[in-house]
């Protein structure tokens with residue numbers, strides 16, 4: 001009997017209108033680069049996915065390298081994510097992480113320490129989904145002699161965790177580089193670009209949010225930039 005080919009398991013983006021266009025969402029196990037300028041909802045977009053998946057029983061680890069845990073959790077509460085229900089998302093902020101990495105008593109080689117720490121977290125609490133917010137904050141802590149090579153190794157080890165991993169990347173408002181060293185774009189399986197654009201609005205100017213999936217290996221998807229509307233708990237694209 002012919003073997004049945006199961007559709008690839010997907011992690012929804014939980015953006016209304018977008019998941020249908022992606023055949024359900026992001027293929028499980030992808031390394032996802034989420035790039036955008038300040039305020040473009042990078043952290044909110046990623047946290048929201050982990051939060052919703054954790055409600056369904058997945059284990060999720062959110063490494064906040066910049067924003068404190070308290071600030072992140074309260075921001076997510078304002079977007080309708082009740083901290084009481086978010087227990088399934090383990091948020092580790094950089095202070096806690098630094099303490100634990102330094103316990104390993106090596107010269108603070110951050111990338112190496114972080115790699116080991118991630119393996120330990122996975123053993124202790126599981127890690128179906130992982131978020132690293134942000135790559136740029138990590139680079140600032142981890143001077144690298146050969147960035148392309150070290151980032152390659154780091155991302156490959158993240159891939160070996162077999163988690164769906166979200167790597168947040170900070171961009172300038174009108175920048176074209178989706179990540180600092182360029183190599184991240186090639187290594188990622190999926191790239192989500194969150195963009196802010198000024199538009200004329202009557203006598204003044206306003207800023208609109210857009211979202212685009214600019215890369216998704218193995219999926220036939222649109223390359224459009226869709227306006228992204230956020231209203232409380234709901235994220236939605238506008239499309240014809």
Ligand SMILES: Nc1ncnc2c1ncn2[C@@H]1O[C@H](COP(=O)(O)OP(=O)(O)OP(=O)(O)O)[C@@H](O)[C@H]1O
Pocket residue numbers: 036037038039040041042043044045075078079170230231232
């Ligand atoms: N309750 C809310 N409803 C709608 N939008 C909100 C709400 N709370 C915050 N925002 C918007 O979310 C933006 C911040 O989102 P977020 O922190 O996810 O962005 P970011 O891209 O991670 O930014 P950064 O680069 O500074 O980390 C704010 O600038 C604000 O416009």
Ligand SMILES: [Mg+2]
Pocket residue numbers: 042043044133
């Ligand atoms: Mg952020």
